[in-house]
Amino acid sequence: DAGVTQSPTHLIKTRGQQVTLRCSPKSGHDTVSWYQQALGQGPQFIFQYYEEEERQRGNFPDRFSGHQFPNYSSELNVNALLLGDSALYLCASSLGTSGGDTQYFGPGTRLTVL
């Protein structure tokens, strides 16, 4: 049973560029959430996708956008990159039909903005 997968593993960009990160959920899951984790901090919620729509959004600017495909995989796009966007980006999948649903995380994508 494949767990959550993310690509790429690492990415280096320069300020002002745009980046796309990808996530495939755990088998049987239909909901994907994205988190940003700065060094030494807990993950911060960016947004969640369910049935190809953004269901909830955290306190992030609209430079952060996403998409969910019919096969439940998802993309996170970040435009006009800032130095402060350097972080570990985590994707988590879950079954979205009820509350208290456990989220399972992928290995993350390390983004460095120079």
Next chain:
Amino acid sequence: EDQVTQSPEALRLQEGESSSLNCSYTVSGLRGLFWYRQDPGKGPEFLFTLYSAGEEKEKERLKATLTKKESFLHITAPKPEDSATYLCAVQGGSARQLTFGSGTQLTVLP
């Protein structure tokens, strides 16, 4: 707004020396409290979900407990391979997201 505070920030134990990690939370209508283990540079690994006060769950040397205001992760006779950052998160009200604490960095010395 949901809030999670974890203590201590860092903990060093000798192998076999049992201890507890604390997670204090405020949430409107708890739907779940989650414990994760995270190794450096990797994604969080799920450990436990607790849903209501009084609930307890165990896995190998780890035991998680829950009250109305806090959760404890008890580590019995830890081994060096238990060294990691342990994260606590809550989900409450109508929220779908997890709100995380900053974690406790555990080091177990041989």
